[in-house]
Amino acid sequence: MAPSPSPGPAAPRAAPLRLLLLLLLASECALAALLPAREATQFLRPRQRRAFQVFEEAKQGHLERECVEELCSREEAREVFENDPETDYFYPRYLDCINKYGSPYTKNPGFATCVQNLPDQCTPNPCDKKGTQACQDLMGNFFCLCKAGWGGRLCDKDVNECSQENGGCLQICHNKPGSFHCACHSGFQLSSDGRTCQDIDECADSEACGEARCKNLPGSYSCLCDKGFAYSSQEKACRDVDECLQGRCEQVCVNSPGSYTCHCDGRGGLKLSQDMDTCEDILPCVPFSLAKSVKSLYLGRMFSGTPVIRLRFKRLQPTRLVAEFDFRTFDPEGILLFAGGHQDSTWIVLALRAGRLELQLRYNGVGRVTSSGPVINHGMWQTISVEELARNLVIKVNRDAVMKIAVAGDLFQPERGLYHLNLTVGGIPFHEKDLVQPINPRLDGCMRSWNWLNGEDTTIQETVKANAKMQCFSVTERGSFYPGSGFAFYSLDYMRTPLDIRTESTWEIEVVAHIRPAADTGVLFALWVPDLRAVPLSVALVDYHSTKKLKKQLVVLAVEHVALALMEIKVCDGQEHMVTISLREGEATLEVDGTRGQSEVSAAQLQERLAVLEKHLQSPVLTFAGGLPGRCSLPCSSWVRGSRDAQLGHPRSNPDRLAFLVVCFKRKGKSRWVLSGHYGASVLVRSLAEAEKHVRGPALA
Numbered sequence: 001m002a003p004s005p006s007p008g009p010a011a012p013r014a015a016p017l018r019l020l021l022l023l024l025l026a027s028e029c030a031l032a033a034l035l036p037a038r039e040a041t042q043f044l045r046p047r048q049r050r051a052f053q054v055f056e057e058a059k060q061g062h063l064e065r066e067c068v069e070e071l072c073s074r075e076e077a078r079e080v081f082e083n084d085p086e087t088d089y090f091y092p093r094y095l096d097c098i099n100k101y102g103s104p105y106t107k108n109p110g111f112a113t114c115v116q117n118l119p120d121q122c123t124p125n126p127c128d129k130k131g132t133q134a135c136q137d138l139m140g141n142f143f144c145l146c147k148a149g150w151g152g153r154l155c156d157k158d159v160n161e162c163s164q165e166n167g168g169c170l171q172i173c174h175n176k177p178g179s180f181h182c183a184c185h186s187g188f189q190l191s192s193d194g195r196t197c198q199d200i201d202e203c204a205d206s207e208a209c210g211e212a213r214c215k216n217l218p219g220s221y222s223c224l225c226d227k228g229f230a231y232s233s234q235e236k237a238c239r240d241v242d243e244c245l246q247g248r249c250e251q252v253c254v255n256s257p258g259s260y261t262c263h264c265d266g267r268g269g270l271k272l273s274q275d276m277d278t279c280e281d282i283l284p285c286v287p288f289s290l291a292k293s294v295k296s297l298y299l300g301r302m303f304s305g306t307p308v309i310r311l312r313f314k315r316l317q318p319t320r321l322v323a324e325f326d327f328r329t330f331d332p333e334g335i336l337l338f339a340g341g342h343q344d345s346t347w348i349v350l351a352l353r354a355g356r357l358e359l360q361l362r363y364n365g366v367g368r369v370t371s372s373g374p375v376i377n378h379g380m381w382q383t384i385s386v387e388e389l390a391r392n393l394v395i396k397v398n399r400d401a402v403m404k405i406a407v408a409g410d411l412f413q414p415e416r417g418l419y420h421l422n423l424t425v426g427g428i429p430f431h432e433k434d435l436v437q438p439i440n441p442r443l444d445g446c447m448r449s450w451n452w453l454n455g456e457d458t459t460i461q462e463t464v465k466a467n468a469k470m471q472c473f474s475v476t477e478r479g480s481f482y483p484g485s486g487f488a489f490y491s492l493d494y495m496r497t498p499l500d501i502r503t504e505s506t507w508e509i510e511v512v513a514h515i516r517p518a519a520d521t522g523v524l525f526a527l528w529v530p531d532l533r534a535v536p537l538s539v540a541l542v543d544y545h546s547t548k549k550l551k552k553q554l555v556v557l558a559v560e561h562v563a564l565a566l567m568e569i570k571v572c573d574g575q576e577h578m579v580t581i582s583l584r585e586g587e588a589t590l591e592v593d594g595t596r597g598q599s600e601v602s603a604a605q606l607q608e609r610l611a612v613l614e615k616h617l618q619s620p621v622l623t624f625a626g627g628l629p630g631r632c633s634l635p636c637s638s639w640v641r642g643s644r645d646a647q648l649g650h651p652r653s654n655p656d657r658l659a660f661l662v663v664c665f666k667r668k669g670k671s672r673w674v675l676s677g678h679y680g681a682s683v684l685v686r687s688l689a690e691a692e693k694h695v696r697g698p699a700l701a
C-alpha cells in the first residue's frame with residue numbers, strides 16, 4: 001500500500017525529540033570510533049529513525065486510544081506517529097487489520113494485537129538469527145545490527161575477512177562463516193598472536209637427520225653430509241655417492257667411500273689429467289731413438305733363453321765349423337751360440353760370463369769349461385769368430401785369438417751317410433742343467449754381419465727383416481728400456497732368516513735405481529702380492545700433487561695407497577737420476593740424487609704403514625720394475641694420503657714409460673742382485689699370465 005501524507009500538527013512536539021536525536025548521534029559517534037569501519041557504517045545508516053523505546057512508552061498509549069479503541073483516520077494516525085514514513089507504513093496495514101478482524105468497535109481481541117504489532121518492524125524478527133546482534137525498529141523499517149563477521153541487510157551474509165589485507169594474517173587466511181582464522185605454511189607454526197608465523201626448528205629434535213648434520217632453515221631444514229656422501233631420507237644416514245654411476249671418469253672408475261678415483265690406460269699411452277677425471281696423452285719429454293736396425297739380430301727375445309735361431313747343416317763330406325759375427329752387449333752373462341749334436345755327445349757352447357767369453361764343450365761325453373780374453377760387455381761392436389781346426393778350436397775377438405783349445409773329435413756328426421751339425425744362436429737346444437756349468441742363458445745382446453759356415457744366408461736376413469722383434473735398437477745404452485708397455489719382475493725375498501732362534505726375523509728393502517725417464521709418470525719399482533692384488537710398496541713418478549693442487553714432477557714412495565715420502569725430480573732434463581729407497585723397521589727414506597725427500601706422514605702413521613708392509617712381506621711378493629701387470633684395481637691407482645679425498649695421482653695405472661732403467665736390488669748383508677748391462681728391448685712382459693710363466697725374471701740368476 002502506498003503511504004499517504006500525514007495531516008495534522010507536528011510542530012509542538014518537535015523540540016524535545018530533536019534534542020534526543022542529538023544525544024543519540026553523539027553516542028553513535030563515540031561508538032563508531034571504537035568499531036571497525038564496516039560495523040560503524042551499518043550502525044550509522046538510519047540517522048532519521050526514532051527511538052524505539054520512546055515510541056514504546058509515549059506513543060503506544062496514544063495509538064491505543066486513537067486507533068485501537070477507536071477507528072482512526074489517516075490524519076489521526078499521522079498524529080500518533082508524527083511522521084509520514086511510519087504513517088505510510090502503518091495505515092494500509094491498519095486497514096488490512098480492519099478487513100481481517102472487523103472495526104475496533106467489534107472488540108475482536110485479534111484486532112488489537114494486529115494493530116499493536118504494526119509499528120514494531122522487529123516483531124517478528126526479520127534479521128538472521130546467527131548473524132544478528134540486535135534488530136532495531138525504525139520508522140516503517142528495521143535495522144539488523146550484525147555481529148562481527150556478518151553483513152548484509154539481514155546479517156545473513158558472511159564477511160570474507162581474508163579479502164582485505166589477508167585478514168591480517170602473515171601467511172594463510174582461512175575464511176569461515178562468521179569468522180576467519182590464520183594459518184601457516186608447513187615448516188612454520190602460528191604464533192600466540194594468532195596472526196604471525198614462526199619457523200619451526202626441526203633440528204631441536206636430535207633424531208631429525210639421524211647421523212647426518214642438521215641445519216635449520218626458514219620453513220624447513222636440511223640434513224648435511226660430508227663431501228662425497230649424500231643424505232638418504234629413508235635411512236636417515238649419509239650414504240656414499242657412487243660417482244662412477246655418474247660417469248665422472250673418462251676411462252676406468254673406482255668408487256670409494258666419500259670419493260672415487262679415475263684410471264687411465266697407461267699402456268695405451270694415457271695418464272690422468274689434472275682434473276683427475278679425464279685422461280691425456282703421456283707425451284715423451286725426452287726423445288729416444290727407438291729405431292731398429294733391420295740387419296741386426298736381437299738375442300734376448302726369448303725369456304727362457306731358448307734359441308732365437310736354429311740351423312741344421314747336412315754335408316756329404318766331413319766339414320768343420322766356421323762362424324763369424326759382430327756382437328755387442330752390456331749384459332755380463334748369457335749364451336751366444338751352440339754348435340754340435342745331442343746333449344750327451346759332442347758340442348760346444350760359446351757364452352759370456354762376468355763379461356768375458358766362456359767356452360763350454362763336451363766331446364764324447366767329457367765336459368770342459370774355459371774362459372779367457374778381455375771383458376767384452378762394453379756395448380761396442382766387436383767381431384767374434386769360432387773356427388774348428390783339425391785338433392783345435394780357435395776363438396778370436398777382433399781377429400785376435402783369445403782361446404785356442406785342443407779337441408779330439410769333430411762337431412759334425414756322421415749319421416746315415418751324411419755329416420750333421422745343429423747350430424743355435426742365443427740359446428741351447430736342451431736344458432741349462434745339462435750344460436757343463438749352468439748359466440743364465442738369456443743374453444741381452446745383438447749380432448750382425450753373421451756368417452755361418454761361409455754360406456750365403458738370405459733366409460735369416462729375410463726373417464729378421466720381416467720381424468721387428470728380432471731386431472735390435474740402432475742406438476743402445478747401458479740399462480733396460482721400458483717403452484711403456486712392459487716391465488721386469490723378480491721373485492725376491494726381503495725377509496731375513498734369523499740365524500738364531502731367539503732373534504725375530506727382520507726385513508730390509510733397498511733399491512737403487514738409475515733412471516732416465518722419457519715421461520713424467522710411471523712406476524719405477526713396486527712390490528705386488530698376486531693373491532691380494534695389492535701393492536704393498538711402490539716408487540713412482542707422478543706429475544701432480546693433488547693436495548697442494550700443484551703440477552709438479554715428483555717421486556713418491558708409498559705403502560699401499562699412502563704416500564710416505566715425496567721428492568721433486570727434474571724428470572725431463574734427459575739426465576740420469578738416482579732414486580734410492582731404503583726401508584727397514586722404523587725407517588723409510590727416499591732420496592733423489594742424494595737429497596732426501598720430505599716425509600708425508602707422522603711418526604705414528606709411518607710405523608703403522610711399515611707394519612702393513614712387513615705383513616705383506618711374509619707372503620710371496622713379486623718385485624716389479626718399470627711397471628705393473630694387468631689392469632690396476634684400487635690400491636694401485638691412487639696416492640691417497642690418509643684422508644679419503646687427498647689424492648696425489650695414480651701413477652700405477654700409467655706405468656712403464658721409463659727408459660734405461662738400471663735397478664740394483666740389495667738385501668741385508670752380501671746378497672745383491674743387479675739388473676744392469678742390458679740393452680735392446682729387454683725384459684718386456686706384457687701380461688700377468690706371461691709374467692707367471694717366467695717367474696724367475698729375466699737376466700737374474
Ligand SMILES: *[C@@H]1O[C@H](CO)[C@@H](O)[C@H](O)[C@H]1NC(C)=O
Nearest residue numbers: 312340341342413420421422
Ligand atoms: C738337431 O736338432 C734336431 C731337432 O731340432 C734333432 O732332431 C737332431 O737329431 C739334431 N741333430 C744332431 C746331429 O744332434
Ligand SMILES: [Ca+2]
Nearest residue numbers: 159176178179
Ligand atoms: Ca568470514
Ligand SMILES: [Ca+2]
Nearest residue numbers: 200217219220
Ligand atoms: Ca625450520
Ligand SMILES: [Ca+2]
Nearest residue numbers: 241256258259
Ligand atoms: Ca664415492
